Amino acid sequence: MQPETQLLKNLGFPDLRFHAAFNHFDFRRGGRRILVIGPMGSGKTEYSARVWRDSLVALRKSGGVAALTSTAGADRRQVFFIRSLLDRARFPQYPPDALPYRNGFERCGRNIADIRDSFELEAILARRPEVGTWIIDEASFYEERLAYVVANDSQARGTVFIFPTLILNFRRELFNATSRLLLDTATDLFPLTAFCEHPDCLEDSLYTYRYYLVDGEECPALYFDPLIIVGGDQTKTDPREPNYCTRCDAHHYLPGKEYTFLILKPLGEKAAGGDLAPLRRELACLSGDKERSDWPATWTAAGSRISSATP
Numbered sequence: 001m002q003p004e005t006q007l008l009k010n011l012g013f014p015d016l017r018f019h020a021a022f023n024h025f026d027f028r029r030g031g032r033r034i035l036v037i038g039p040m041g042s043g044k045t046e047y048s049a050r051v052w053r054d055s056l057v058a059l060r061k062s063g064g065v066a067a068l069t070s071t072a073g074a075d076r077r078q079v080f081f082i083r084s085l086l087d088r089a090r091f092p093q094y095p096p097d098a099l100p101y102r103n104g105f106e107r108c109g110r111n112i113a114d115i116r117d118s119f120e121l122e123a124i125l126a127r128r129p130e131v132g133t134w135i136i137d138e139a140s141f142y143e144e145r146l147a148y149v150v151a152n153d154s155q156a157r158g159t160v161f162i163f164p165t166l167i168l169n170f171r172r173e174l175f176n177a178t179s180r181l182l183l184d185t186a187t188d189l190f191p192l193t194a195f196c197e198h199p200d201c202l203e204d205s206l207y208t209y210r211y212y213l214v215d216g217e218e219c220p221a222l223y224f225d226p227l228i229i230v231g232g233d234q235t236k237t238d239p240r241e242p243n244y245c246t247r248c249d250a251h252h253y254l255p256g257k258e259y260t261f262l263i264l265k266p267l268g269e270k271a272a273g274g275d276l277a278p279l280r281r282e283l284a285c286l287s288g289d290k291e292r293s294d295w296p297a298t299w300t301a302a303g304s305r306i307s308s309a310t311p
């Protein structure tokens with residue numbers, strides 16, 4: 001029993017389940033690197049927008065507050081939003097200074113910029129020394145160096161960095177080396193969940209699921225599908241183009257993991273050593289004559305259509 005429940009029961013209250021309150025952002029605590037992780041649709045950008053709105057409230061306080069929220073001239077109530085250059089094209093319907101999230105947007109004026117890499121981030125940090133809170137959207141998409149640029153600045157000047165980011169790929173593995181370093185250098189973690197998008201399910205989902213539509217039927221991506229394929233927000237009916245959604249454990253299908261390590265990877269290593277024929281043979285069988293491939297017969301259902309893979 002939770003200590004709060006125990007206490008209230010002692011005072012004659014009924015059994016109640018306690019939940020953590022959602023607090024406004026604490027601009028007083030400096031030197032933090034905060035990871036906000038969750039699948040798409042879990043509200044990562046809304047989290048950022050909330051910090052932005054909280055900062056507007058905090059900035060209206062009296063001058064005495066600045067001493068609580070500032071270190072070395074950087075005031076953490078000053079929030080700056082960084083996004084990838086690639087994202088600019090995603091929301092053509094919004095003004096150029098907008099931080100768009102589901103059902104709305106905030107306008108950030110001169111406190112928003114697109115960057116290509118960690119060097120451009122360093123340039124902005126130097127240009128705006130008065131800013132104390134930096135939100136870097138999808139930081140996993142940048143190179144590893146960014147994790148250390150951020151950690152050094154945060155430790156030296158008490159700045160706070162918030163990273164709303166995907167941390168797992170469709171294989172349910174860490175997205176890349178940058179994700180790993182962001183975890184290494186983080187001080188706080190906010191995990192967010194979304195509803196599982198399976199039509200029969202109301203579970204929380206943590207995972208990104210990649211699938212293809214083949215003649216209108218959902219077909220899960222195989223484990224050895226290429227890692228990086230950029231997906232849009234539109235549903236793709238072309239069977240060569242992937243779709244993404246979020247799924248719970250039970251509805252996140254990922255056929256072929258065992259096959260990848262048991263069969264395919266050793267054949268790939270052989271091919272890298274110059275012996276290409278076995279890999280070519282296996283791949284040809286896999287696409288045209290699966291019975292003759294090493295894909296075990298018992299896995300056929302899981303490797304084909306979702307309708308037969310669903311328990």
Ligand SMILES: [Zn+2]
Binds near residue numbers: 198201202203
């Ligand atoms: Zn589910």
